[in-house]
Amino acid sequence: MHFIGIDLAWGERNPTGVAVLDETGALIQLTTMRTDDEVVDAVQPFLPGGAVVGIDAPLVVNNPTGNRAAEKALNADFARFDAGAHPANTANPAFADGTRGARISARLSLDLNPDSGRDGRAVEVYPHPATVALFHLGRTLKYKNKQGRSVAQLRDELLTLIGLLESLATANPPLRLTGNDEWRAQVAAVESATTKAQLRVAEDQVDAVICAYVVLFQERRPADTTTYGVYPDGAIVTPTLPAGLAPSPRPPRISGQVQQVRKAVAAYEAEYPALRAAAAEAIDVVTGILDDAGLNYLSVTGRAKSVASFAEKAARAKDGAPLYDDPSAQIHDTIGLRVITYVPSDVTAVAALLADEAIILDDRDMGRETASTGGFGYASRHLSIRLSAEDQREHPVVGDREIQVQIRTVLQHAWAEFEHDIRYKGTVPEEYRADFDRRFTLAAGLIELADQEFATIRERLQHEVRTPEPERQSTGTGITPRELAAFLAGEFPGADWSRPQHYAWIAGLVEALGITRLSDLAATIRAADADAITRQMGYRRPSGAVRRLDDVLLASFGERYVTLPGNAHRRDRLRARLSKLADN
Numbered sequence: 001m002h003f004i005g006i007d008l009a010w011g012e013r014n015p016t017g018v019a020v021l022d023e024t025g026a027l028i029q030l031t032t033m034r035t036d037d038e039v040v041d042a043v044q045p046f047l048p049g050g051a052v053v054g055i056d057a058p059l060v061v062n063n064p065t066g067n068r069a070a071e072k073a074l075n076a077d078f079a080r081f082d083a084g085a086h087p088a089n090t091a092n093p094a095f096a097d098g099t100r101g102a103r104i105s106a107r108l109s110l111d112l113n114p115d116s117g118r119d120g121r122a123v124e125v126y127p128h129p130a131t132v133a134l135f136h137l138g139r140t141l142k143y144k145n146k147q148g149r150s151v152a153q154l155r156d157e158l159l160t161l162i163g164l165l166e167s168l169a170t171a172n173p174p175l176r177l178t179g180n181d182e183w184r185a186q187v188a189a190v191e192s193a194t195t196k197a198q199l200r201v202a203e204d205q206v207d208a209v210i211c212a213y214v215v216l217f218q219e220r221r222p223a224d225t226t227t228y229g230v231y232p233d234g235a236i237v238t239p240t241l242p243a244g245l246a247p248s249p250r251p252p253r254i255s256g257q258v259q260q261v262r263k264a265v266a267a268y269e270a271e272y273p274a275l276r277a278a279a280a281e282a283i284d285v286v287t288g289i290l291d292d293a294g295l296n297y298l299s300v301t302g303r304a305k306s307v308a309s310f311a312e313k314a315a316r317a318k319d320g321a322p323l324y325d326d327p328s329a330q331i332h333d334t335i336g337l338r339v340i341t342y343v344p345s346d347v348t349a350v351a352a353l354l355a356d357e358a359i360i361l362d363d364r365d366m367g368r369e370t371a372s373t374g375g376f377g378y379a380s381r382h383l384s385i386r387l388s389a390e391d392q393r394e395h396p397v398v399g400d401r402e403i404q405v406q407i408r409t410v411l412q413h414a415w416a417e418f419e420h421d422i423r424y425k426g427t428v429p430e431e432y433r434a435d436f437d438r439r440f441t442l443a444a445g446l447i448e449l450a451d452q453e454f455a456t457i458r459e460r461l462q463h464e465v466r467t468p469e470p471e472r473q474s475t476g477t478g479i480t481p482r483e484l485a486a487f488l489a490g491e492f493p494g495a496d497w498s499r500p501q502h503y504a505w506i507a508g509l510v511e512a513l514g515i516t517r518l519s520d521l522a523a524t525i526r527a528a529d530a531d532a533i534t535r536q537m538g539y540r541r542p543s544g545a546v547r548r549l550d551d552v553l554l555a556s557f558g559e560r561y562v563t564l565p566g567n568a569h570r571r572d573r574l575r576a577r578l579s580k581l582a583d584n
Contacts, residue, residue: 001050001119003219004043005211007127007204008057008101009034010094015201017208018042021216025174030182030205036100040107047108050119052219054211058088059102059112059124060234061095070229070236074129077228080247082140083128085236113231114218123218123237127210133239134217135164138248143203145196150265152312154199158190158206165209173220175213183209194308214238264327265311268334274397275304279335281397285387286337286405289357292573294498294547295349298410302337310334332384333404340413343455347407349496351381354405359386361402367412376444378416380408394572411447411454415440458497478511479518487518488545491525498546506546506553509566513557528552536581555581 007017012035020029020043029046033039043053061068067075067087075084090096101122105112110122128140142149143157168175177183182205190202217239218225229235283302290297305313314327324330341347351363360383367379383405386392392399408416419440479487481503488495488503515521533551534543543551553561554577561567562574 001052001219002046003212003216004046004051004053005125005208005213005215006039006043006053006055006057006101006104007207007211008039008055008104009204010057010100012036015204017204017206019205019208019212020046021175021212024176025213025216026176027180027183027209027212030180030186030209032201032204036104036107039104043108047120052119052215053105053108053110053122054125054215054237055101055105055122056125056127056207056211057101058095058099058234059105059122060232061088061090061092061099062233063089065089065091068229068234070124070234074126074228074236074238077241078129078132081129081132081137082247083126083132085126088234114227114235114237115231123215124235125211125214125237127207127214129236129238129241130210130214131161131164132245133241134168136242136245138246143199143206145200150308150311150315151194151196151199152308153315154196155190155193155308156312158199158203161206162187162190165206165213168213173216175209175216177209194306260322260325261311261314261327264314265307267328268310268314269307272304272307275334275401278398278401279304279337281395282335282337282387282401282403285391285395285398286339286354286403288570289353290339290350291499291502292547292570293353294496294502294544294550295353296342296346296497296499296544297350298340298342300337300339302335305331305334305336332402335398335401336404336406338413339405339407340410341407342410343458344409344451345455345496347381347409350407351383354383354385358388358391360384361386376441376448378419379412379444379448380406380416382406409451411451415444415447478516479507479521481507483518484510485545487521488549491522492530492545492548495543495545495548498544502544502546505566506549509553509561509564510549512564512566513553513561524556525549525552528556533581537577551577551581554578 001023003021005017005019005021009016015032015034016039018029018031018033018039019027022028029042031042033042043051058068066089067085068089071085071087078084088095094100101124102112105122108120108122110120111118112122114121114123131137132140141157141161143154143161145154165175166177169178186202186205189198193199193202214237218237221239224240225237226240227235227237279302283300286302287300290300310327310331313331314324316323339350341350354360355363362382362384364382366382370377370379385403385405386400387395387398387403481500484507485497485500485503489497510521515524530548530552533555534548537543537551554574558578562571562578567574
């Protein structure tokens with residue numbers, strides 16, 4: 001036997017979602033049709049052997065005006081949850097000559113009596129009351145497009161509904177969705193949707209799944225199902241409203257707030273191309289600062305907050321009151337960067353460097369805040385920065401815009417991304433929530449321990465590595481990056497490691513200066529007194545090994561070093577450093 005859901009559009013120009021469940025509750029077909037012929041052709045193959053078809057549309061409409069008796073009865077229970085039914089009557093031209101649902105049902109030879117018990121019957125269902133009853137919602141989820149609802153809001157509400165439906169995999173009866181390719185494709189489409197039209201296509205198919213599950217629920221749990229109205233005057237079937245369920249408080253209407261949000265979103269949308277350019281330049285600036293300091297890190301990424309994300313945030317409310325009176329002035333995370341490092345000391349070094357090179361507006365150590373409560377969990381350093389006055393002049397696209405920078409280790413990043421992915425999609429059933437919280441906490445503790453062990457490994461290597469003996473160096477045409485890394489670790493034992501590609505880059509600069517042997521490089525370093533140069537530069541933090549060598553070469557070769565082709569991207573900064581050395 002099959003259980004079929006049809007989210008029937010008013011006419012053949014709009015999409016109609018069709019979903020088919022087998023006897024185990026597994027989704028076996030999910031598609032979108034338009035014409036009556038297409039709908040009939042999609043459903044017909046599943047009728048042999050018995051089928052119940054749940055249709056989200058009026059099937060029987062006889063009353064000339066007002067509500068049907070079924071709608072009045074359903075509204076008495078569900079209207080306070082925002083799940084009431086709209087009136088259907090023959091004054092509406094769509095129902096003047098019968099209903100589309102009845103015509104399709106007749107072509108499929110389906111009985112219109114929902115309580116007939118026949119294997120081939122059509123049942124009028126309504127997704128909104130069903131979701132309130134099934135999931136004990138205080139109000140319906142707002143995934144339907146209406147004026148004032150942004151794409152981000154609609155997407156978030158639809159993703160919440162998707163998560164709730166997937167949680168029925170362990171319910172009675174079960175609803176098994178995640179093994180179906182079409183379902184996974186629709187979920188992915190919702191996650192990446194940027195327009196309301198894209199969400200509408202997925203919404204029709206999600207509603208069709210609800211329709212199919214309602215008739216499966218009616219078949220397996222008739223005692224927990226309510227039929228509003230009596231055939232042949234029209235009847236609506238839904239899971240029974242749980243006793244004692246109360247509606248959530250309705251947010252008060254805030255005069256002018258919707259208009260305020262719309263104005264802010266419109267202004268943001270106009271500014272968005274400039275923000276994207278500023279975010280791209282901010283990535284380059286911060287990357288340049290880290291590279292110029294020779295720090296070791298994995299990646300620097302970033303983005304400008306999308307228009308949809310800004311709209312969603314601008315419209316947020318708490319206890320019925322808007323969070324932002326002036327979204328344009330109060331939302332500061334429009335440019336966000338993320339620096340991923342290897343060990344916690346790298347996080348500290350990056351934060352200290354940015355404090356030296358930029359203006360710090362805010363600095364929060366989320367890991368320390370979590371630890372102060374005696375717990376384990378999200379760990380990341382969050383900085384709000386503004387470029388220095390000099391960098392603002394050199395990078396006018398960024399200018400004085402505020403930049404949010406998250407800094408965390410690669411292990412902290414993996415934990416945060418996985419935890420966010422699971423919780424954001426709402427796929428954790430309530431009965432598993434406490435167990436999953438415990439497991440996330442356990443994983444966070446293990447990650448903190450792993451970070452400590454990785455830091456110990458690096459520290460021992462840095463302090464115990466021995467400098468290769470120059471006379472044992474291979475007799476190639478130059479110094480290899482691997483040889484250079486080992487040499488600098490011994491030559492500058494207190495320096496942090498630098499990025500692998502930076503060793504390769506400075507090895508090229510060393511070769512361009514005509515230095516092809518470690519013995520010659522050692523003589524250059526010792527002749528320049530690298531420790532004295534570091535004191536002259538006045539660094540407030542330990543420099544990376546590559547930066548230490550960079551300073552030595554700058555002090556030793558001056559303008560010749562500045563004008564090497566490999567330094568073309570940073571000549572102004574090098575000359576500023578060279579001037580500082582000369583002043584001392």
